[in-house]
Amino acid sequence: MSGTALRLPWWADYILLPLLNLLLALLATGVVVVLTGENPLDAVTTMVNGAFGSGEGIGYTLYYATDMIFTGLAVAVAFHCGLFNIGAEGQAYVAGLGVALVCLYLDFLPFWMILPLAIAGGALFGAGYAAIPGWLQAKRGSHIVITTIMANFIAYSLMEFLLVNVLIKPGQMSPETRFFAPNAVLPKMDAMLGAIGIAVAQTPLNLSFVVALACIVLVWLLIWHTRWGYSLRVVGASPRAAVYAGIAPSGRIVQSMLLSGALAGGVALNEVMGAQGKLLINFPSGYGFTGIAVALMGRNHPLGVLIAAILFGALYQGGAELTFDMPAISPYLVVALQGLVILFTGGLATMLRPALARVLRVGPRGA
Numbered sequence: 001m002s003g004t005a006l007r008l009p010w011w012a013d014y015i016l017l018p019l020l021n022l023l024l025a026l027l028a029t030g031v032v033v034v035l036t037g038e039n040p041l042d043a044v045t046t047m048v049n050g051a052f053g054s055g056e057g058i059g060y061t062l063y064y065a066t067d068m069i070f071t072g073l074a075v076a077v078a079f080h081c082g083l084f085n086i087g088a089e090g091q092a093y094v095a096g097l098g099v100a101l102v103c104l105y106l107d108f109l110p111f112w113m114i115l116p117l118a119i120a121g122g123a124l125f126g127a128g129y130a131a132i133p134g135w136l137q138a139k140r141g142s143h144i145v146i147t148t149i150m151a152n153f154i155a156y157s158l159m160e161f162l163l164v165n166v167l168i169k170p171g172q173m174s175p176e177t178r179f180f181a182p183n184a185v186l187p188k189m190d191a192m193l194g195a196i197g198i199a200v201a202q203t204p205l206n207l208s209f210v211v212a213l214a215c216i217v218l219v220w221l222l223i224w225h226t227r228w229g230y231s232l233r234v235v236g237a238s239p240r241a242a243v244y245a246g247i248a249p250s251g252r253i254v255q256s257m258l259l260s261g262a263l264a265g266g267v268a269l270n271e272v273m274g275a276q277g278k279l280l281i282n283f284p285s286g287y288g289f290t291g292i293a294v295a296l297m298g299r300n301h302p303l304g305v306l307i308a309a310i311l312f313g314a315l316y317q318g319g320a321e322l323t324f325d326m327p328a329i330s331p332y333l334v335v336a337l338q339g340l341v342i343l344f345t346g347g348l349a350t351m352l353r354p355a356l357a358r359v360l361r362v363g364p365r366g367a
Helices: 010-035 040-052 055-080 088-105 111-140 144-165 189-195 208-224 227-237 239-244 249-264 266-276 287-297 302-325 331-347 353-360
Strands: none
Touching: 010 040, 010 302, 010 331, 010 353, 040 055, 040 302, 055 088, 055 208, 055 227, 055 249, 055 266, 055 287, 055 302, 088 111, 088 144, 088 249, 088 266, 088 287, 111 144, 111 249, 111 266, 208 227, 208 249, 208 266, 208 302, 227 239, 227 249, 239 249, 249 266, 287 302, 287 331, 302 331
């Protein structure tokens, strides 16, 4: 019997099962660490302290998590419509163009006007780019996995061309734009909290984290508390049933990809307008692909995406501290350790479901 066909209580499906998968991932990574001659308990302690043991570590963890909240939500929304969007990387990249154009050419406006325009620019460019594979799936039957993969490569080439030949700052060799004006850059969290008397460490964490939290609430309301969200989930569960109920699957497919691409555009807000203050080559840095694992581990639920994003943010930040404090563990090994976590919490997410169902004495769905 398929693991996904087994019914589990919500607390077991959304909390216990991901924790068990994470435990397996940690055991597997512990074996790898032992092979390097290091103590796995010391390695885990170093990673946890690096991610949560200081204000600076927490700031960087949440900064990384911000990108993965956006991409995790992007993947989750499409998944509820039965689509596997693995093009969030390219959608975020193109969204950076929308954010940068606003920040470069509308910097004569005050910040309170630039911010919504930049959010809209990133969302529109990301949504527009995601609409292409969505339309091809809905109208031409092209598989969404293939088209989104290829769209990623097209996005890389397009952005590299623009940064090298069009948007590059005159007189420099590095393919990036000029720095944005101060009123076109998101305030950092340390500055915002410092303004009200709360001193925190200086990190790249910025206002986009608040935007990401708002997106979590909005996606939850939209998918589970609106008629449109219900129709989206019906299409994802059974396109035939959707047609019988008078719902056009092709329309929901395009609409879900539009929303998915708009959410992926949040990465551009965090990186381009927030952390970097300019548009530069390859700023998504693989967050679009990590978002797939975040969505899978979070069971495509906004709250689960938040928790999974913080976990992966901790892996990024804790892994950096691990390579610094334990030289025997190379950065490449840290990437391998992160890959094991992604494998167990994402690709093998349902491996323990049958055993857990037997322990909890539950049967198949519909039984």
